[in-house]
Amino acid sequence: MNVRKFVTLVAAFSLALATALPAFAADLTLLNVSYDPTRELYADFSNAFSQHWQKTTGQKVTIKQSHGGSGKQARAVIDGLEADVVTLALAYDIDAIQEKGLINPGWQKRLSHNSSPNTSTIVFLVRKGNPKKIKDWDDLIKPGISVITPNPKTSGGARWNYLAAWGYALHQKGGNEAKAKEFVTKLYKNVPVLDSGARGSTNTFVQRGLGDVLLAWENEAFLAINELGPDKFEIVTPPESILAEPPVAVVDKVVDKRGTRKVAEEYLKYLYSPEGQRIAAKHYYRPIDKKVPTKLAKLKLYTIDQAFGGWQKAQKTHFSDGGVFDQITGAAAAK
Amino acid sequence: MSAPTKTHTARSTGNSRITEPAPVRWLLTATALIFLGLFLVLPLAAVFSQAFEKGLEVYLAALREPDTLASVKLTLITAAVAVPLNLVFGVMAAWAIAKFTFPGKNLLITLIDLPFSVSPVISDLIYVLMFGRQGWLGPFLEAHDIKIVFAVPGIILATIFVTFPFIARELIPLMEAQGRDEEEAALVLGANGLQTFFRVTLPNIKWGIIYGVILCNARAMGEFGAVSVVSGHIRGETNTMPLLVEILYNEYQFVSSFAIASLLAMLALITLVAKTILERHLDEGQPLRDD
Numbered sequence: 001m002n003v004r005k006f007v008t009l010v011a012a013f014s015l016a017l018a019t020a021l022p023a024f025a026a027d028l029t030l031l032n033v034s035y036d037p038t039r040e041l042y043a044d045f046s047n048a049f050s051q052h053w054q055k056t057t058g059q060k061v062t063i064k065q066s067h068g069g070s071g072k073q074a075r076a077v078i079d080g081l082e083a084d085v086v087t088l089a090l091a092y093d094i095d096a097i098q099e100k101g102l103i104n105p106g107w108q109k110r111l112s113h114n115s116s117p118n119t120s121t122i123v124f125l126v127r128k129g130n131p132k133k134i135k136d137w138d139d140l141i142k143p144g145i146s147v148i149t150p151n152p153k154t155s156g157g158a159r160w161n162y163l164a165a166w167g168y169a170l171h172q173k174g175g176n177e178a179k180a181k182e183f184v185t186k187l188y189k190n191v192p193v194l195d196s197g198a199r200g201s202t203n204t205f206v207q208r209g210l211g212d213v214l215l216a217w218e219n220e221a222f223l224a225i226n227e228l229g230p231d232k233f234e235i236v237t238p239p240e241s242i243l244a245e246p247p248v249a250v251v252d253k254v255v256d257k258r259g260t261r262k263v264a265e266e267y268l269k270y271l272y273s274p275e276g277q278r279i280a281a282k283h284y285y286r287p288i289d290k291k292v293p294t295k296l297a298k299l300k301l302y303t304i305d306q307a308f309g310g311w312q313k314a315q316k317t318h319f320s321d322g323g324v325f326d327q328i329t330g331a332a333a334a335k
Numbered sequence: 336m337s338a339p340t341k342t343h344t345a346r347s348t349g350n351s352r353i354t355e356p357a358p359v360r361w362l363l364t365a366t367a368l369i370f371l372g373l374f375l376v377l378p379l380a381a382v383f384s385q386a387f388e389k390g391l392e393v394y395l396a397a398l399r400e401p402d403t404l405a406s407v408k409l410t411l412i413t414a415a416v417a418v419p420l421n422l423v424f425g426v427m428a429a430w431a432i433a434k435f436t437f438p439g440k441n442l443l444i445t446l447i448d449l450p451f452s453v454s455p456v457i458s459d460l461i462y463v464l465m466f467g468r469q470g471w472l473g474p475f476l477e478a479h480d481i482k483i484v485f486a487v488p489g490i491i492l493a494t495i496f497v498t499f500p501f502i503a504r505e506l507i508p509l510m511e512a513q514g515r516d517e518e519e520a521a522l523v524l525g526a527n528g529l530q531t532f533f534r535v536t537l538p539n540i541k542w543g544i545i546y547g548v549i550l551c552n553a554r555a556m557g558e559f560g561a562v563s564v565v566s567g568h569i570r571g572e573t574n575t576m577p578l579l580v581e582i583l584y585n586e587y588q589f590v591s592s593f594a595i596a597s598l599l600a601m602l603a604l605i606t607l608v609a610k611t612i613l614e615r616h617l618d619e620g621q622p623l624r625d626d
């Protein structure tokens with residue numbers, strides 16, 4: 001092969017590629033941008049929805065997924081990731097997208113149950129046999145207990161963990177804001193490492209073997225047990241915890257531009273259908289449809305509105321710069 | 336039989352006198368080998384053993400997954416666009432720098448080196464700031480329905496950026512060492528610029544180019560940090576192989592994850608072998624004739 005032949009070959013190859021590139025199929029597609037622990041749920045659900053959509057309209061629809069920390073995903077959508085629907089860990093992250101004008105105000109009233117088609121809660125994952133006898137939130141602040149939870153600044157799940165602990169302390173006899181702050185401060189003193197996302201924390205606890213207890217989404221805890229062996233871990237459901245409502249929304253600006261509003265809206269509505277509820281239950285989310293059976297343990301649940309007056313307020317008080325979380329971790333670091 | 340042995344012994348004693356005593360040499364060699372074993376060979380073996388943990392069937396099935404195939408395709412497309420572009424740029428830049436003097440030459444060299452010194456994550460955040468919806472060009476791109484970040488063009492751009500210096504950096508010293516005598520001779524003998532380039536310059540740097548292309552390609556396919564920021568992590572669409580390795584690992588799909596990792600590791604091994612062969616040619620200084 002001489003040099004000129006080589007150059008021609010390279011040029012021809014690049015040209016062929018350049019012509020092949022725009023040939024990506026132009027089928028009906030939806031992009032669902034979601035948070036970390038929903039990978040398995042939405043893989044399953046999107047499949048069911050594609051079949052449902054084909055049956056009712058005869059159209060083929062492909063649902064693409066993207067997963068990551070809830071706050072990070074919201075940021076990506078704001079920066080131009082073309083999500084038709086967002087299914088995030090908490091309303092605050094969808095509010096952030098709304099503030100940039102991509103989602104119309106009042107999005108949370110568009111679907112029932114605050115636009116949360118299923119709920120979850122925060123439970124404890126402990127090592128088999130529960131060697132440290134962890135039963136309730138109280139046990140987490142005992143000296144010598146190592147607690148694994150992600151960073152509330154970046155992870156939606158971590159914010160639920162934090163607020164669940166705060167809410168618990170608030171509900172105790174003589175509980176007030178000061179006592180709750182003291183409780184949560186003690187709790188975070190027992191945290192050796194703050195991962196950036198829920199799945200990262202699960203891996204820290206499960207794979208790297210760090211910590212005595214993992215604060216986790218209920219479904220994440222069950223998934224870890226199913227994937228990595230019931231002989232190694234067990235779930236402790238505390239007597240009370242927070243009701244986590246991960247909301248969903250259509251990204252108005254994107255669906256109007258792409259012409260996918262109808263299918264995007266139907267996608268979210270289908271989450272409320274018996275089939276959608278059944279799939280949620282199968283992946284250890286708590287269905288809102290009471291007729292759908294669930295194997296999950298009963299416990300006392302409080303909502304963020306009851307305990308904190310909504311996400312905007314909770315976010316501002318606890319997780320903004322210089323907020324309560326910064327104060328207590330600052331205190332924990334100074335110790 | 337005995338004669339060569341003797342010469343050999345004589346030579347090695349002679350060597351040891353001018354280098355280090357034997358125990359020191361042994362210690363150095365052993366340290367290097369242990370280090371290599373711990374940090375390179377063991378992890379590599381671990382990747383392959385994990386990939387084949389559940390047998391060849393499962394391994395092959397993992398590689399046939401649509402998402403895996405899509406990631407392989409995307410990685411190949413990215414490399415196939417980034418490498419030729421960097422090839423053209425690298426040869427041009429190296430030619431300009433090695434054969435001519437012009438104002439701003441040092442600045443150009445510094446700029447070529449920039450991707451080596453900037454963290455890929457930062458360079459990519461800059462892409463998001465430029466091409467993202469909130470970025471400088473965001474409104475323009477959106478109005479014209481051009482997607483750059485969180486799509487294939489963004490990934491290619493990011494890859495081009497990080498692999499930018501490889502070919503130019505490889506060629507500049509080579510071309511500087513060769514000097515301009517041959518080109519000047521060609522010009523004096525009546526060749527025009529293009530003829531000089533294709534008949535004189537290019538054959539001289541052929542092996543250097545291939546060497547640069549191999550390194551550039553390895554990096555283009557293996558890049559993680561740079562593409563992570565601009566990918567958007569859409570399944571089967573904007574996940575390159577290194578990104579998919581992480582995602583699958585986080586999904587507890589260890590076999591699939593390590594199966595893709597093993598492909599990347601094989602790419603590294605092939606690169607290594609190709610590099611060794613080429614280095615031999617380069618060291619000899621005499622490029623092999625191919626006709």
